[in-house]
Amino acid sequence: MGDHHHGPAKGLSRWLYTTNHKDIGTMYLWFSFAMFLLGGAFAMVIRAELFQPGMQLVEPGFFNQMTTLHGLVMVFGAIMPSFVGLANWLIPMMIGAPDMALPRMNNWSFWILPPAFLMLASTLLMEGGAPAFGWTFYAPLSTTYAPPSVTFFIFAIHILGVSSIMGSINIIATVMNMRAPGMTYMKMPLFVWTWLITAFLLVAVMPVLAGAVTMMLMDIHFGTSFFSAAGGGDPVLFQHIFWFFGHPEVYIIILPAFGVISQIIPAFSRKPLFGYASMVYATAGIAFLSFIVWAHHMYTVGMPVAGELFFMYATMLIAVPTGVKVFNWVTTMWRGAMTFETPMLFSIGFLVLFTIGGFTGLMLSIAPADFQYHDTYFVVAHFHYVMVAGAVFSMTAAVYFWLPKWTGRMYNETMGKVHFWVSFIGFNVTFFPQHFVGLAGMPRRIPDYALQFADFNMMSSIGAFIYGMSQLLFLYNVIAAIVSGEKVSDEKVWDGAEGLEWTLPSPAPYHTFETPPKLEEQPAY
Amino acid sequence: MSSAETSTEYEKYYVPESSSLAVRATIGLVLSVFGGGLVLNEMTFGGTHDTGGAAKWVLFAGLAIFIATLTYWFRTTIKENKAGMNSSQLSNSYVLGMFWFIFSEVMFFAAFFGALLYVRWLAGPWLAGEGEGGRMNFLLWEGFEYTWPPVITPQEVVGGALSQPIANNGAFVSQHTSMSFADAQAWYAWLPLWNTIILLTSSVTCEFAHRGLSQGNIKKFEAWLAVTVGLAIIFLFLQAAEYYEAYELFGLTLNSGIYGSTFFMLTGFHGFHVAMGMTMLLIQLIRSVRNKHMTSTDHFGFSASSWYWHFVDVVWVFLFIFVYII
Numbered sequence: 085m086g087d088h089h090h091g092p093a094k095g096l097s098r099w100l101y102t103t104n105h106k107d108i109g110t111m112y113l114w115f116s117f118a119m120f121l122l123g124g125a126f127a128m129v130i131r132a133e134l135f136q137p138g139m140q141l142v143e144p145g146f147f148n149q150m151t152t153l154h155g156l157v158m159v160f161g162a163i164m165p166s167f168v169g170l171a172n173w174l175i176p177m178m179i180g181a182p183d184m185a186l187p188r189m190n191n192w193s194f195w196i197l198p199p200a201f202l203m204l205a206s207t208l209l210m211e212g213g214a215p216a217f218g219w220t221f222y223a224p225l226s227t228t229y230a231p232p233s234v235t236f237f238i239f240a241i242h243i244l245g246v247s248s249i250m251g252s253i254n255i256i257a258t259v260m261n262m263r264a265p266g267m268t269y270m271k272m273p274l275f276v277w278t279w280l281i282t283a284f285l286l287v288a289v290m291p292v293l294a295g296a297v298t299m300m301l302m303d304i305h306f307g308t309s310f311f312s313a314a315g316g317g318d319p320v321l322f323q324h325i326f327w328f329f330g331h332p333e334v335y336i337i338i339l340p341a342f343g344v345i346s347q348i349i350p351a352f353s354r355k356p357l358f359g360y361a362s363m364v365y366a367t368a369g370i371a372f373l374s375f376i377v378w379a380h381h382m383y384t385v386g387m388p389v390a391g392e393l394f395f396m397y398a399t400m401l402i403a404v405p406t407g408v409k410v411f412n413w414v415t416t417m418w419r420g421a422m423t424f425e426t427p428m429l430f431s432i433g434f435l436v437l438f439t440i441g442g443f444t445g446l447m448l449s450i451a452p453a454d455f456q457y458h459d460t461y462f463v464v465a466h467f468h469y470v471m472v473a474g475a476v477f478s479m480t481a482a483v484y485f486w487l488p489k490w491t492g493r494m495y496n497e498t499m500g501k502v503h504f505w506v507s508f509i510g511f512n513v514t515f516f517p518q519h520f521v522g523l524a525g526m527p528r529r530i531p532d533y534a535l536q537f538a539d540f541n542m543m544s545s546i547g548a549f550i551y552g553m554s555q556l557l558f559l560y561n562v563i564a565a566i567v568s569g570e571k572v573s574d575e576k577v578w579d580g581a582e583g584l585e586w587t588l589p590s591p592a593p594y595h596t597f598e599t600p601p602k603l604e605e606q607p608a609y
Numbered sequence: 610m611s612s613a614e615t616s617t618e619y620e621k622y623y624v625p626e627s628s629s630l631a632v633r634a635t636i637g638l639v640l641s642v643f644g645g646g647l648v649l650n651e652m653t654f655g656g657t658h659d660t661g662g663a664a665k666w667v668l669f670a671g672l673a674i675f676i677a678t679l680t681y682w683f684r685t686t687i688k689e690n691k692a693g694m695n696s697s698q699l700s701n702s703y704v705l706g707m708f709w710f711i712f713s714e715v716m717f718f719a720a721f722f723g724a725l726l727y728v729r730w731l732a733g734p735w736l737a738g739e740g741e742g743g744r745m746n747f748l749l750w751e752g753f754e755y756t757w758p759p760v761i762t763p764q765e766v767v768g769g770a771l772s773q774p775i776a777n778n779g780a781f782v783s784q785h786t787s788m789s790f791a792d793a794q795a796w797y798a799w800l801p802l803w804n805t806i807i808l809l810t811s812s813v814t815c816e817f818a819h820r821g822l823s824q825g826n827i828k829k830f831e832a833w834l835a836v837t838v839g840l841a842i843i844f845l846f847l848q849a850a851e852y853y854e855a856y857e858l859f860g861l862t863l864n865s866g867i868y869g870s871t872f873f874m875l876t877g878f879h880g881f882h883v884a885m886g887m888t889m890l891l892i893q894l895i896r897s898v899r900n901k902h903m904t905s906t907d908h909f910g911f912s913a914s915s916w917y918w919h920f921v922d923v924v925w926v927f928l929f930i931f932v933y934i935i
Contacts, residue, residue: 288712
């Protein structure tokens with residue numbers, strides 16, 4: 085052992101000044117959970133207002149602020165940082181590295197996040213209110229008609245982008261440069277693979293988002309006309325730039341989730357992952373396609389027919405690599421010695437519900453049909469099936485799966501199972517009816533609705549409250565495990581789990597793999 | 610612990626002790642953007658918050674903290690390197706970091722080039738009534754004809770900001786002379802051509818400096834690097850002159866519709882990057898002359914700066930083609 089780095093520093097400075105990937109991962113995870121609760125609180129306001137038709141609780145303007153901030157906080161504050169936290173904790177342990185490649189920058193990319201969200205949340209208190217133009221902030225709603233707080237929103241987005249780019253560069257450098265000898269690319273755990281590709285997507289598209297908000301800033305304050313037809317620009321240009329970022333962004337959210345599921349399902353099926361190589365190629369294929377499908381978000385904007393057709397067919401192609409993945413997960417379980425602990429339950433929940441979300445995505449990809457579905461609750465249902473039952477379920481599975489490794493203590497299995505079933509039921513009660521109201525024509529982002537949608541909306545709201553409540557159970561279970569959970573003695577907490585992180589003691593020591601591990605006996609995933 | 614038992618034949622990767630650099634840089638960055646936001650809102654909306662002129666001091670304080678911290682951060686890494694803490698593996702991490710940072714910069718410029726090409730190929734013709742998007746002309750901007758560079762904005766065609774049927778961000782008054790190549794007789798007076806020559810030459814001189822350094826010829830390295838920095842400064846002066854010309858003589862401003870928007874944003878961000886690259890190269894020159902930091906085998910600071918410089922040059926080539934020529 086070296087003559088320094090024996091353990092963490094004490095007190096607050098440990099967290100403020102840390103360069104340790106585990107500390108930083110922990111901070112990311114707690115921060116993202118706090119944002120998950122904040123964004124969830126916004127969602128509760130939305131569902132409370134929509135509990136019954138008519139204007140009930142909040143002003144329409146405030147309702148718009150809630151939908152906007154809910155989306156922004158969940159996408160940029162909850163889901164993305166949670167997977168970065170997971171990457172921080174796991175990638176060095178999975179590839180046998182002592183830490184992330186650039187530890188101080190790692191700390192920086194975390195610490196600029198909380199102030200950015202503080203600034204974003206503070207817009208709620210500003211004159212003119214918080215941004216109310218939806219999380220996609222289409223011009224001219226976000227330029228000509230925006231409240232003054234939009235300036236702070238823009239800078240918050242800039243900072244989030246800087247954070248994501250630095251975090252991703254770090255992950256790329258770590259994976260490309262820090263693998264233990266013998267850890268070839270095709271031996272890396274799939275979680276590492278999916279994050280490598282995700283990091284590439286982030287470095288490629290976050291700057292484009294920065295460009296979009298910079299153009300907004302210039303249009304608002306310096307009289308440029310990027311998004312104003314009066315000067316020769318085009319509001320639709322905003323949508324193109326935004327979705328050039330936005331579509332890869334949805335894979336940025338879901339690819340690490342794919343990685344998590346690809347670790348957990350083999351562990352509880354006690355079989356190696358089926359089709360490892362095809363999983364890698366499918367991930368790369370999805371990443372490539374994500375760059376050429378962006379305009380399927382804007383079929384109704386008045387694109388030329390040739391454009392509609394191109395984006396329609398390109399979008400449908402995504403079903404192929406995604407299908408490969410679903411097939412591989414199912415085949416991994418086939419004839420496995422399966423057990424159904426909480427991480428596995430969430431993973432199977434992911435598999436079923438994400439596939440439903442994928443199918444509704446396929447429906448939405450059909451341009452003529454999308455003219456009917458566009459901006460209805462059908463879209464809302466679709467993307468919550470992939471974002472909540474996809475990304476959030478897999479994240480939850482990941483926490484249950486690796487918590488014993490992180491803390492050395494076991495969560496309460498019964499409570500975990502209750503959490504799963506309440507989440508699963510609450511989620512479906514919330515979002516399944518939204519398919520129906522959407523197909524029947526209920527528009528999204530409107531605080532009131534026609535009477536025929538009343539029953540389904542009430543169901544949705546009840547489901548949302550149940551789902552929201554169940555997350556408090558999750559929080560309690562995690563804290564209880566950390567404080568007083570049963571200690572795990574074994575390195576290998578789950579008997580089917582494979583990979584370098586399971587060769588480490590539980591809890592994993594503050595510094596691991598200061599010299600690279602020997603890798604000969606490691607299996608190929 | 611498994612790591613203690615494995616062999617120690619590998620170089621240890623340098624994981625720095627805990628450090629306050631990140632938190633300090635964060636304070637600087639957040640103060641900068643918060644102050645900047647206050648300043649901008651006071652300028653445009655008459656202020657979301659009444660700061661009584663304090664906003665700009667928040668901005669300046671933030672920038673000062675930010676720049677000071679980054680300077681100190683770079684000094685720290687240089688000292689660590691000189692103290693022999695960096696393994697070859699860490700150096701490789703820096704190389705990867707710089708490469709992917711430049712890639713992210715490429716994508717940032719791609720957004721603005723994308724905007725330019727979209728407007729020129731699609732939105733502009735549609736506004737003038739062509740193709741499937743052409744109804745806009747008949748419904749909103751009747752009489753607008755598309756040319757590039759545009760000689761008139763759609764708003765001017767329909768009678769200015771006041772008589773315009775939909776709201777906008779202000780008055781867009783087109784320039785009377787564009788920056789593109791117009792007079793073949795006076796080609797030598799066309800600044801962008803000179804800027805192209807200067808920048809391409811500077812890439813070559815930068816490469817000469819690199820070769821000098823690789824050969825261990827520090828004199829050669831410093832001389833060519835000084836020439837490179839000099840060329841960069843001349844470029845920036847010429848661009849300042851060009852901007853002056855645009856604003857004062859041609860009526861080309863940020864408000865000149867989409868031509869002014871794309872022209873100033875593309876050349877402006879490029880100019881900013883030239884200034885950044887120039888500063889980076891200048892710092893390497895100072896480090897070499899004053900501190901004798903550069904050796905033929907250990908000069909990542911210069912290598913990274915030179916890659917950045919070549920990147921800036923390549924961007925200019927595209928700018929020259931798409932903004933000035935075509």
